[in-house]
Amino acid sequence: MKRKLTFDIMYVLVGLFLFVSCQHDTEELLEEEAIAPIERTDFKRLASDDHPVVQLLYSRGYEKGTIYETNDHFLAPPDLLYSKDINDYDLSDTGSNTEQAFNTGKLVSLNRMRINVFIDNSVGTTLTTDAVNAITELNGINNCALFFVRVTNANQADITIRSDFGVESSNVLGRAGFPSNGRVFNTVTLNVDALGAFGATIRRNVVIHELGHCVGFRHTDWSANGEGSAVNIPGTSANDTGSIMWHTARGGNAFSTGDLVAFRALFPRALRIDVVNEFTEYDNNEWYVLDNVFVDVFEDGSYTTLSNLNRNVQVNYEIVVQEYNHTSGTYSYYRNRILTAGSNRYYIDEEEEECSAYQGETCTREDLEITYAFSIL
Ligand SMILES: [Zn+2]
Known part of the structure; x- marks a missing residue:
């Protein structure tokens, strides 16, 4: 026959992951935390000049004495994380994109627009809610292909949002890194202690800002801020103080007009x-x-x-x-x-x-x- x-x-x-309502997830997390609060600390020390990734970061413009090391990452100013694995870097790339503002030149592949986000218990219930709100704002940008899905299984995560485990001083509210090999950067750390002094809108905007780095955005004001070169996105301005990617945190609406132009340009x-x-x-x-x-x-x-x-x-x-x-x-x-x-x-x-x-x-x-x-x- x-x-x-x-x-x-x-x-x-595709289609392996069910979208579970955010409200339901939040309630679940509350219960888990009440049972098993997370206690963890990390170390932070000046990174060794000899490490190949540190050498690479120096070659890309970071000054000696500005790179710190934690258990999982190198920390670079102002709010960046770098993988400690040299294999995560494209060594043929000099990192010296010579145009002006906005993205890294490293993009997330357009066949990876579904991005699973795991919010670790270590950020606590308030920041969990803020992070869920950040995801909602990002998914609310129309004509932008990014689609963030909160997952409750850490193994499914493309990005994990977690505590800084006490290593940050009060002037760094969050950190994240840039994409590599077409994939989003995999970690956002939040300064849980310091963020507690700010209102919900600023806290949410900090999470959006860091997720913005994870998908490839540089600081809007990278040049004035003395950061290495970046690629311009037509229709955006380095003077857009209302941008979510301005290097300092702010409240108010999540996105400026220039931000929306930028998201739609990179993720059509x-x-x-x-x-x-x-x-x-x-x-x-x-x-x-x-x-x-x-x-x-x-x-x-x-x-x-x-x-x-x-x-x-x-x-x-x-x-x-x-x-x-x-x-x-x-x-x-x-x-x-x-x-x-x-x-x-x-x-x-x-x-x-x-x-x-x-x-x-x-x-x-x-x-x-x-x-x-x-x-x-
Ligand atoms: Zn930043």
């Missing part, structure tokens, strides 16, 4: 790669497999509403193929395509293979993934 088989492998990568649409496999059976239970590879375009990382691409985007991707004839093993190759604005589905590639079930081969394995996608400003 002939069977028509369809495999949509890449669909497995959410891309998802979808593979549609067509199986055709020959005689003797041999199969011919044609995999059609598409990039589908969505309004945001919730992947609920298809939407036309609103600017040209280059996608770089890696195709990994497991041969059905297992003597050939696995092979992979890299390609890139320019997606021209105006459609919500782009055919980008195809792979074809034959599989012999009668020889004991399992005819279900075809893998392909976009490893990096970025917008062209």
Whole structure:
């Protein structure tokens, strides 16, 4: 009997996480904290000049004596975190982008617009509420593909928001870092003690500011603030004192007009790669497999509403193929395509293979993934 088989492998990568209402989460957290309060401290000391990451930070403009070290990170002025693993850095990049304000030049891939945020118990119940409000504000920016989802399982986190564990002085309210390899920076630390002296709006805005670093934003006033060079986003101003990415905290509305321009410029649409496999059976239970590879375009990382691409985007991707004839093993190759604005589905590639079930081969394995996608400003 002939069977028509369809495999949509890449669909497995999305839709795994249920969105649980924030209010419900908050109540759960309150109960957990009442039972098991978190007590933890960290150390903070001047970083060793010899560490390769510290050397790299010096080469990118930080002055000696300004880099500190904690258990998990290097701390750099004014509110930045850096991974201690040199492998997280692109050493061919000098970090010397020579234009003006706003982003790092390091972006989150457009196929990673769904961002899971875990809020650690160590920040306490008040800041947990503030962080939930920050996520709500970010998700409220229309025509911006970022979609933050609060998760209650730390293992699912793209970003963990946690306490500074006592290491910060009162002038640093929060810290975060910049994306690498198309992924968001994975940690926001909050100065729990110091933030307690501020109102809810400022506390919320601090969380938004730090999440802004995690997705690639520099300080709006980086130049006046003496920070290393950054990439300009057209339509934004280095004098926008109302910007959420101004280097000092403020209350009031979360976003300035320039902020909204910036978010929409860097995150225009959410891309998802979808593979549609067509199986055709020959005689003797041999199969011919044609995999059609598409990039589908969505309004945001919730992947609920298809939407036309609103600017040209280059996608770089890696195709990994497991041969059905297992003597050939696995092979992979890299390609890139320019997606021209105006459609919500782009055919980008195809792979074809034959599989012999009668020889004991399992005819279900075809893998392909976009490893990096970025917008062209
Ligand atoms: Zn900052």
